[in-house]
Amino acid sequence: AAEIRQLIIEKDAAVGGHLGPDLGIVELTIAYHYVFSAPTDKIVWDVSHQTYPHKMLTGRAYAWLDPEAYDKVTPYTxxxxxxxxxxxxxxxxTSVSLATGMAKARDLLGGSEKIMAVIGDGSLTGGMAYEGLNNAAMEKGNLVIVVxxxxxxxxxxxxxxxxxxAKLRASQGQDPENPFKAFGFDYRYVADGNDLESMIKAFQEIRDVDHPLVLHVNTLKGKGYEPAIRDEEGHHWVRPFNLTDDSPKAAPAAGPSAAQVAVNTVAEAI
Ligand SMILES: Cc1ncc(C[n+]2csc(CCOP(=O)(O)OP(=O)(O)O)c2C)c(N)n1
Structure with missing residues (x-):
């Protein structure tokens, strides 16, 4: 985990990229590949901006180890x-819908592979996630949604x-107002998703479930890089920075941002 984090930070410092999401998902990713048998078992990463550790563990570490190969691997699945x-x-x-379709296809073909979606709490607030949950809850076989x-x-x-x-985290997953249970999902909670042993145990316990289950995992975005924990928003995605003090390598572009131009244009039009 430490080696993966080091590589994420070094490459992002050199060429930029997603930072906090990838630092936070390292243990979950290692545990997944330890417990499950990819690529037969299938995992759908929501957005897929948090897949640098997954890519390193699935034959693509060269694009982090060798600066000459930094651009040889894409940043999303x-x-x-x-x-x-x-x-x-x-x-x-989109991940819950996609994984639900894969589970359905497996059932129709008589397969036995395990299907998992990994979705962040932010992406879970998007409308399509609810369409996915609505259908996933009715799945008759194995389907795990990791939040x-x-x-x-x-x-x-x-x-x-x-x-x-927040209520579920505060109650260690015990709060009776559980939206996932209301949908009909089985539900488990992992208090420290950055603890490798906890993640391996949690995945081993749910690997063979024969019904839809939500595994709610509490993780720390930016884990292992202090500036990313102090300023989460500023380190979701980063431009090249100096490893010594986290300062940007280049001054921000002069002139207004694209968002500001859009706001000004709309403001002028109304
Ligand atoms: C439809 C859509 N809206 C907005 C975005 C911009 N976006 C990228 S990641 C993200 C949220 C990430 O939050 P979360 O799912 O909790 O993952 P985290 O980065 O915290 O691990 C957003 C809004 C997008 N990629 N797609």
């Missing part, structure tokens, strides 16, 4: 790149679901 990736993604909130709850979307996560997740 990519089926053209590896049999361990099943979709080219980038949008939030990677690091309490952050790009900015701090907000809304009713965020409140429900």
């Amino acid at each position: 990519n089926p053209d790149e590896s049999p361990y990736d099943y979709y080219a993604i980038g949008h939030t909130s 990677n709850d690091n309490q952050w979307s790009i900015d701090k996560n907000v809304g009713g679901l965020t409140t429900a997740l």
Whole structure:
């Protein structure tokens, strides 16, 4: 885990990329590949901006180890790149629907592979996630939805679901107002998703479930890099930075941002 973190930080410092999401998911990823048999067992990463550890563990570490190869591997899951990736993604909130379809296909073909979706608490607030949950809850065979709850979307996560997740964290998963159970899911909670032993145990316990289950995992976005924990939003995605003091390598571009231009244009039009 420490080696993977070091490589994520070094490459991001050199060329930029997603930082906090990948640092937070390291143990979960190692545990997944330890317990499950990918690529027969299938995992769908929501957005897939948190797949640097997955890529390193599935034959693509060279694109982090060798600066000459930094651009040889793409930053999101990519089926053209590896049999361990099943979709080219980038949008939030699609993983539950995609995994539910894979579970259905497995059932129709009489297969036995395990299907998992990993979705962040931010992406879980997107509308399509609810369509996915609505259908996933009716699945008759194995289907696990991992909710990677690091309490952050790009900015701090907000809304009713965020409140429900906070109650579940505060009660170690015991709060009776459990939205996942209300849908009909079996539910388990992992208090420290950055503890490798806990994650391996949790995955071993649910590996062979024969019904839909939500595994709610509490993780720390930015784990292992202090500036990313102090300023989560600023380290969701980073431009190249100096390893000595986290300062940006280049000054931000002069002039207004694209968002500011859009706001000004709309403001002028109304
Ligand atoms: C449809 C859509 N809306 C917005 C975005 C921008 N976006 C990228 S990641 C993300 C949220 C990430 O939060 P979470 O799912 O909790 O994952 P984390 O990065 O915290 O691990 C957002 C809003 C997107 N990729 N797709």
